[in-house]
Amino acid sequence: MTDCIFCKIINREIPSYKVYEDDNVYAFLDITQVTKGHTLLVPKEHVTDIFDYDPALAGEVFARVPKVARALEQAFPEMQGLNIINNNKELAYQSVFHSHIHLIPRYGKSDDFSIHFGNNQEAYSSEEMQAIAEKIAKQVEQ
Ligand code: 5GP
Ligand code: ZN
Numbered sequence: 612m613t614d615c616i617f618c619k620i621i622n623r624e625i626p627s628y629k630v631y632e633d634d635n636v637y638a639f640l641d642i643t644q645v646t647k648g649h650t651l652l653v654p655k656e657h658v659t660d661i662f663d664y665d666p667a668l669a670g671e672v673f674a675r676v677p678k679v680a681r682a683l684e685q686a687f688p689e690m691q692g693l694n695i696i697n698n699n700k701e702l703a704y705q706s707v708f709h710s711h712i713h714l715i716p717r718y719g720k721s722d723d724f725s726i727h728f729g730n731n732q733e734a735y736s737s738e739e740m741q742a743i744a745e746k747i748a749k750q751v752e753q
Pocket of ligand 2: 615616617618619656657658
């Protein structure tokens with residue numbers, strides 16, 4: 612896509628710090644380095660977000676996540692954890708609309724990354740939980 616910053620990075624029209632590349636994916640350092648080694652893994656094909664993948668491309672891209680994760684772990688033995696984040700659509704913090712997976716190494720509780728998981732367990736009865744699960748299950752493609 613002509614106006615996409617990540618397509619331009621993949622096509623070398625914009626420089627990047629490359630970490631890994633093969634026929635299907637490109638991985639490079641996120642410019643903001645939320646933590647040291649913060650890496651983005653992207654499909655070379657322009658797909659907007661998770662809703663835009665076909666199964667084959669999803670397989671190619673997501674199969675590379677453990678490869679890059681292990682590389683980070685080997686490169687930074689002081690790493691104590693790894694957050695893998697994939698933002699989809701603006702409300703969910705997506706700012707570049709070429710799908711990408713963030714790999715964010717964690718070095719300690721005071722490093723520059725945080726995430727909040729609320730707990731709304733008490734808001735749902737078991738019947739409501741069952742109804743929610745069934746509503747989703749009906750839509751999962753077989
Ligand atoms: P999102 O907010 O869409 O999940 O993540 C987009 C990421 O792309 C951000 O973390 C941002 O720092 C990164 N980013 C945006 N522009 C560039 C760029 O030109 N080069 C690199 N390496 N990263 C970029
Ligand atoms: Zn693109």
